[in-house]
Amino acid sequence: MSVKIALAGNPNCGKTTLFNALTGSNQFVGNWPGVTVEKKEGKLKGHKDVTIMDLPGIYSLSPYTLEEVVARNYLIAERPDAIINIVDGTNIERNLYLSTQIMELGIPVVMAVNMMDIVDKSGDKVHMDKLGKKLGCEVVPISALKGTGIEKAAEKAVALAQQKQETPHVHSFAKEVEDVITAVEGKLGSDIAEEQRRFFAIKLLEKDDKISELMKQAPDVSAQIKELEDKFDDDTESIITNERYVYISSIMGECVTKANKKEKLTTSDKIDKIVTNRWAALPIFAVVMFLVYYVSVTTVGAFLTDWTNDTLFGEWIIPGAQTLFENIGCADWLTGLIVDGVISGVGAVLGFVPQMLVLFLFLAFLESCGYMARVAFIMDRIFRKFGLSGKSFIPMLIGSGCGVPGVMASRTIENDRDRKMTIMTTTFVPCGAKLPIIALIAGAFFDNAGWVSWSAYFVGVAAIICSGIILKKTKMFAGDPAPFVMELPAYHWPTVGNVLRSVWERGWSFIKKAGTIILLSTIILWFLMSFGWVDGSFGMLEAEQLDASILAKIGSAIAWIFAPLGWTQAGEGWKMAVAAVSGLIAKENVVATFGLLFGFAEVAEDGSEIWGSLAQVMTPVAAYGFLVFNLLCAPCFAAMGAIKREMNNVKWFWFAIGYQCGLAYVVALCIYQIGTLITTGAFGLGTVVAFVFIAAILYLLFRPYKESNSLSFNGEKILKNQA
Known part of the structure; x- marks a missing residue:
């Protein structure tokens, strides 16, 4: 007989750790139907007929957040055979609020009081027998981290489920x-x-x-x-x-x-007095993240990525495959498809994986030890001023490495409006793949001036802030940010298994999602660049015949769209358009595409070989607008795939992509038209349009905030009570 057991509990009560311990590798991760909340289920070790469902971490069964709606709907509609209610033994009184609601459902409940190792160490005592009698359910002490008591809790839940015994309602109100x-x-x-x-x-x-x-x-x-x-x-x-x-x-x-404690402050409290201090918190956080990115992106991660790109693929796999197919007499088009399309496409993805894995390792450690929860608390005060919660900062931080995991990290945000806005704005932060574009423009037009680099990050942050203010004043995002309720777990050393599992889950998701999309898009780009019409016949082109390719025809057809941005000078506008479009496939494609378009088979990461050619077809003002356009417009296909998955709604996906591209176009137009007016004195219709756009943006930024004053979050009172 098959048995369904649900795991329910507050955030950070150890529910996921218990789930991993009970199921091991026999688990499946996806999204709940119709929503972006993560769904985890697995088979209980040693019991193929027992399914464990890991419900989202929630504070109550009142439907004020998407997680609470999902959990309540599952418990009411699916009616699992039993519930294991995980309770944090170090904060048992607050955790029992959810427990009282769960026991009203009439489903057999086993209460697992977690973190008993910490409770015992502190000298406190939880009398399990008395607690069980008062609540009318089985109560089992466990430590999910150390694995003690978890088998007993699972066995009791299975036994209750098989007996179909209903939980008695022994508690009552006044x-x-x-x-x-x-x-x-x-x-x-x-x-x-x-x-x-x-x-x-x-x-x-x-x-x-x-x-x-x-x-x-x-x-x-x-x-x-x-x-x-x-x-x-x-x-x-x-x-x-x-x-x-x-x-x-x-x-x-x-x-x-409770033990009679002479010392009032715990170790976690002492640490928090420093790391959450009003003045010291941000500098400490900046140092921590500098070290994380220095190791994962600049040193260890960079070494591994360079070796993967330059040695593994650049010297071994790609030349070896090229030689192999030439020796066996394979057709040129098939060799090009496999080597330039498939293998190079896979290499483009795998090249980023070492950096991502090192970054994920650090982030998993910081999350597991409890520091990331403090970061969200620290940033909430700042982010709330422009319509987002502190939790929005984590995706944006991760997105500075790569937009794919950054977008995926938005699922930790409970409020649906805040989550959607975070997904839309996270990729405004320049990711690692955009750095070559910044280096290209800085070198070709501004003598490698340092201000180009930091101004790119300033533009990204400004776009996030302005978008937050503007979007919060629309009906779609109206309302004050949701009350910020977050558990601050006690600091503890994470287990190696949990950290590695987190790294594997994130890394595999990155490889699977990013790899398939970039692989497909690279094959399409190869085809568009390699085939075209010469002398009235369609076929595969030589390297110097790129002007006749399908991609060149497409670029010429859309070049007029970018004329107001100053990209059509010297009759080379189609090249700018093609490079920008190739950036939608993968941002690092922009420099390589310019290299091919200007006749260079290989270019350095900063595109130094093409600086002179590029400077002849764009003014510095237009070039900076080109840079900003690529920073703000829709991200690469891989990140777009992540946006589509996290939005879980086609209309919202296209709204997000449309907003990003529209904002990028408007800002690039204003930069070129106003910049040209200042530098050359030229004034035209485009200049008037730019001033109109600036006036509209200022109006949207400073108009009265009517919507948030008229709407209130009806769960604020109860969530504050629970906190």
Whole structure:
């Protein structure tokens, strides 16, 4: 008989660690249908017929965040055979709020009190027998990190599931509240199961469903609710929230014994006094991340990536494959497809993998030890000023290395509006693949001036801030940022297994998603550049016949679009357009494409060979606009694939891509037209359009913030209460 067991608990209570320990490698990761929340399920070790479902970390079953909606819908609609409720033993009182809601579902529950090794070390005592009697469920002490007690918890859950034993509701609220709950239960329709009626009755009273319709049909119940609210001088939602905590407090004295501690501050508190200090937090964070990126991008990661690109593929695999296919007499088009399309495409992806893995290793360690949670807390004060939460900073930070994992990191943001806005703006931060474009423009037009580099990052940050302010004033993103509720777990040394598992999951996702998209796009680009019409016949072209390629025809057809940006001088506008389009495939393609277009088979990373040719077809102002366009427009295909996956909605995906390209075009146009006016005095229709765009942007930035004042987050009160 197959058994479904759900894991439920607060964020950072050790739920994922327990899931990994119970399932090992027998797990599957995807997204819940219709949403971007990650879905994990796996088979219990030694039990092929027992499925473990890892629900999102949540604070309650009230649907105020996407995670809470997903968890509640699964528990109500799927009705797992049992629930393992993971509770943080170091903060048990706050964790029990969710537990009281779970036990109202009428599903067998095993409570796993986690982090008991830390509890024992602190001298505190949790009396499991008393806690189990008070709550009416099995209670098992565990340490998910060390693996103690987890098998016992799983066995008890399987046994309960097989017995189909319902959890008794031994807890109750104050008599006045209980009477109203009972009255609402009696008015519920017969389509709601008996064991679920109490849960639905309470949800109705908490006003997260259509209680008004029920009240119209039951004036006697409506009178009881009014009487209850008058007596407690509050709304039913707050009354029930308060009564839950009253109940929890009433059992804590008997079930938990706190040690008499002379030292008030824990080790974590002492560390936090430094790393979350108002003045020291940001400098410390800057030093930490400098070291992370110095090792992963500049030193160790750079060495591994250079070896992969230059030696493994550049000297061994690609020349070897070229020689092999030539010796066996393979057709030129097939050799080009396999060597230049397939192998080079795979190499373009794998070249970034060593850097990404080193970066993921550092980030996994910082996340597991508890520091990244502090970073989000530190940045929240700044990000909230322009409509985002502190959690948005992590994806943007990761995105400075590569946009793909940066976009994927946005799934840690609970609020759907904030998540979507973060996905749309994360790739504005220059990633590693954009650095060659910055070096190319700085070298060809500005004598390698350092300001070009730092101004690129300034433009990216400014685009994020302005986008946050502007988008928050639209109906799609209206409303104040969601209340920032985040668990700050105690600092601890992560296990090697958990860190390596995190690195593998992120790395494999990067290889799988980025690899397939870039591989396909590279093959398409090879075909467009290698085939065309010469003397009226279509066929494969020589290297010097690039002007006749399909890609050249496409570039010529779209070159007029970029004329207002100054890219069409000297009749070479199609080359600028082609280079920009190739950047949509992979940003590092831009320099290589320029090399091919200007007749250089191979170019350095900064494109030094083509500086002179490029300077003849663009002015410095137009070149800087070209740089900004490539920084802000839609990212590479791999990152676009990640955006599509995380948005999980085609309309939202195209809105994000359209916004990025539109903003890039407008900013590049303003740079060229206003810059040309200042440097040469030239004034025309394009200049007028640029001033109109600037006026529109200023209006959108400074217009009254009406939407956020009229809308409020209805879960703020209950989330603050839970915190």
